[in-house]
Amino acid sequence: MSKSNKVLSEIKNIIPGLIVAILVSLISMGLAKFMPSLGAGTIAIFLGMLVGNLFLGQKVFQSGYKFSETNLLSYSIVLLGGTLSVTKLMELGFSGIIFVVIQMAITIVGTMYIGKKLGFSQNFRMLMASGNAVCGSSAIAATAPVIDANDDDKGITITIVNITGIFLMFLLPVLCGRLYNHEVVKTSAMIGGTLQSVGQVVASGEMVNEHVKEMAMIFKIVRVILLVVVVFTLGHIKHKTNHEIIEEEVSDVKKGKIKIPWYVIGFFITCALFTVNIISPEVSSLFKAISNKLEIIALGAIGLRVNLRELIKQGKSVSLYALFVGLLQVVTAIILISIFL
Structure with a gap:
């Protein structure tokens, strides 16, 4: 053809x-x-x-x-x-970036630990860790070849991570209303620092208001930028725990095959153009x-x-895994927001 x-x-x-x-x-x-x-x-x-x-x-x-x-x-x-100036991006501040980094680190470590206790394989746990910590399906797709995960693990993880995100997408606006009365920075941190996919962040922020949606996207973009670091780290852990050479996979990160999504670069370019009044x-x-x-x-x-049928089909242990990881993310975010924001 x-x-x-x-x-x-x-x-x-x-x-x-x-x-x-x-x-x-x-x-x-x-x-x-x-x-x-x-x-x-x-x-x-x-x-x-x-x-x-x-x-x-x-x-x-x-x-x-x-x-x-x-x-x-x-x-x-x-x-x-x-539509956003650099001044708007800087509202995140150093404390906001620290919040994102610690939230991601705890999500990765906690997801790996919970999965181990529930008896899941190392590859499945690593895919769950990257998907929940960074950006859902995109992070899983980037991580899978680096740790040599099979298609079954990849498919199930994508399904369960997205389902977890869908539930949290509806839950977080209600929770933030109770906890923070929808104060912009704290609500945005909860939504942008927790939800799995970019689409879920946009949708959840939209349920609150335009300002929260925009700020939540900034928190999310910081997480997406850190995708390369997360994939490299998980590849390194896989290499060390297996005591075998997986240089081909890990070198994919070093060679730049794992890249920041193009829309993040595009976002910063248009933001810069608006800031200097070219737009x-x-x-x-x-x-x-x-x-x-x-x-x-x-x-x-x-x-x-x-696919609601896929949700019903998932086994009890997978559902528990998703539930515990979701709870971990939300509780961690509440604690970190009280400290940093």
Whole structure:
């Protein structure tokens, strides 16, 4: 198959699911006018879950759903950078960065320990650690080849990490309302420093307000930047505990094969351009409007990809593992926020 034919084939595979995600987002935006307290993003997730599990969960739609969730959300994040100045990023402060680093370290160590007590393999525990500490599926995909994990471990871990994130995505806004009365920095730290995927951070922040969503994304981006460090560390641990040479896998990190996601770089570029006024306020407003629309489509796709049957199928031990890790993350965040923020 020629390159052009391959591209056309991929586009054809994406279109059905993309159309469904767009329709879900349009309906959600319409419903949000009557339910402004919920917001279009939240409605899109719930509507997507309903539609995806009852009617449109077939394989033909999955490529489009995945494209909408990953690619469109990435474009949304890059455009979001064009609405924020460096001054806004600096609101995180040194204490905010320390919070993120310690939160990630405790998540990794705790996840490895809990998994060992529950009898899971080292590879499975490492995938759970990276997925929960950094950025969900992306971190798992980056870690798997470095530790030589098999496809079964990778698939189950991606499923359980995403399911954990979905639950926390709805829980954290309520919890932060009780604990912090939705104070921006503390609520953003809880959401951005805890949730597994970028999409979940956007969705959860959206449930509170625009300021929390933006600040939570900054906390999350710091975690994503540290992906290289986490993957290298886990590869090094694997090498030492097995007492064998895995230079090929670990050297992938050294050679730069494990890279910071492109949208993080794009976010900082557009942020810098806005700070020095190359992106004008008028263009920034356009960026924000487009970013918001892409975000709602992506959130609808997140809902469409939630497979409730997969959740029911997971065994008791895997469910307990996810529960304990989620509790660890939330409790640790509460303690660290009280200390640093």
